[in-house]
Amino acid sequence: MLKVPEHQVAGHIASDGKLGPLVDDEGRFFKPLQGDSRGEHESNFYESFTSNKKVPDHIHRYFPVYHGTQLVEASDGSGKLPHLVLDDVVSGYSNPSVMDVKIGSRTWYPDVSEGYFKKCIKKDRETTTVSLGFRVSGFKIFDHQESSFWRAEKKLVLGYNADGARLALRKFVSSNSPADSNLTPPNCAFASEVYGGSNGILVQLLELKDWFETQTLYHFNSCSILMIYENESILMKGGDDDDVQAARAQVKLVDFAHVLDGNGVIDHNFLGGLCSFIKFIKDILLSVDKRHETETSPLENGN
Ligand SMILES: O=P(O)(O)O[C@@H]1[C@@H](OP(=O)(O)O)[C@H](OP(=O)(O)O)[C@H](O)[C@H](OP(=O)(O)O)[C@H]1OP(=O)(O)O
Numbered sequence: 001m002l003k004v005p006e007h008q009v010a011g012h013i014a015s016d017g018k019l020g021p022l023v024d025d026e027g028r029f030f031k032p033l034q035g036d037s038r039g040e041h042e043s044n045f046y047e048s049f050t051s052n053k054k055v056p057d058h059i060h061r062y063f064p065v066y067h068g069t070q071l072v073e074a075s076d077g078s079g080k081l082p083h084l085v086l087d088d089v090v091s092g093y094s095n096p097s098v099m100d101v102k103i104g105s106r107t108w109y110p111d112v113s114e115g116y117f118k119k120c121i122k123k124d125r126e127t128t129t130v131s132l133g134f135r136v137s138g139f140k141i142f143d144h145q146e147s148s149f150w151r152a153e154k155k156l157v158l159g160y161n162a163d164g165a166r167l168a169l170r171k172f173v174s175s176n177s178p179a180d181s182n183l184t185p186p187n188c189a190f191a192s193e194v195y196g197g198s199n200g201i202l203v204q205l206l207e208l209k210d211w212f213e214t215q216t217l218y219h220f221n222s223c224s225i226l227m228i229y230e231n232e233s234i235l236m237k238g239g240d241d242d243d244v245q246a247a248r249a250q251v252k253l254v255d256f257a258h259v260l261d262g263n264g265v266i267d268h269n270f271l272g273g274l275c276s277f278i279k280f281i282k283d284i285l286l287s288v289d290k291r292h293e294t295e296t297s298p299l300e301n302g303n
């Protein structure tokens with residue numbers, strides 16, 4: 001039985017009879033092939049990428065596993081349509097917090113139509129895409145105060161400036177109520193477990209950056225980084241190493257409808273955006289470290 005994904009945070013959503021992705025109970029994510037060339041383009045990318053021996057294994061793990069395409073009943077009631085069949089990267093999480101960050105200082109690319117270029121550049125300028133090299137596209141967090149999910153409103157997310165993006169990245173790893181962040185600043189209680197540590201988001205982003213510094217196979221236009229972590233474990237957290245592992249922070253790349261052949265050239269657009277994004281994550285970790293230092297130093301000093 002296919003259903004609307006509970007944890008989708010951006011893109012086309014299958015609600016009110018609209019076309020969007022579906023999931024099954026076996027951990028598969030079905031993304032409808034968009035009617036224009038985008039759908040075919042994305043399936044071609046997955047076919048190429050999956051069999052590309054030049055892509056190292058440790059990089060393959062940052063992409064959803066691809067299981068080909070399949071005709072399934074579309075969410076908009078229009079009958080059977082071809083869908084990409086992917087691993088559902090959030091299945092297996094009980095209470096995942098999820099954020100979609102679109103990487104790059106532009107989402108358009110050479111040879112697109114005038115109309116598409118105008119649409120992209122307008123959005124790029126209105127969001128932090130141009131100024132920061134990335135934009136938050138959507139996120140949901142488990143609200144530990146309310147024991148329920150809190151979803152950022154799309155209109156507000158797309159209106160973020162640099163401070164708004166920074167605040168969202170802090171909120172994403174905080175235990176105090178996301179709804180009250182105007183009154184109480186996000187406490188970043190989970191930053192060390194989720195962004196930091198030997199398996200955390202930062203380490204994964206740096207591994208991706210290493211690859212992007214040399215890879216010239218593909219240009220990842222308009223592609224997103226998904227960040228996921230488990231709240232269930234954090235709720236039961238005792239603070240030892242096992243619990244830290246249990247946060248299961250993950251980075252995945254999604255949305256390959258606009259990927260181009262790299263033709264031997266570095267993907268500067270993605271690489272630049274990724275470096276900028278990494279700087280934001282590092283700054284949050286530094287601010288948390290500094291806070292710990294000031295909190296512990298009086299004790300260490302015997303004061
Ligand atoms: O439909 P919209 O206006 O929400 O735009 C979609 C974008 O949503 P946004 O408003 O930027 O969060 C959406 O962005 P996200 O996936 O939400 O980051 C895509 O850019 C989508 O285009 P495509 O499927 O990647 O070709 C965009 O879809 P198209 O309008 O290009 O079909």
Ligand SMILES: Nc1ncnc2c1ncn2[C@@H]1O[C@H](COP(=O)(O)OP(=O)(O)O)[C@@H](O)[C@H]1O
Binds near residue numbers: 005009012031
């Ligand atoms: N393989 C996947 N597993 C789980 N969720 C996914 C997967 N791919 C995408 N998503 C969810 O769907 C959203 C939109 O995906 P995306 O591929 O960008 O679609 P669109 O082309 O409609 O923008 C992502 O932000 C994420 O929440």
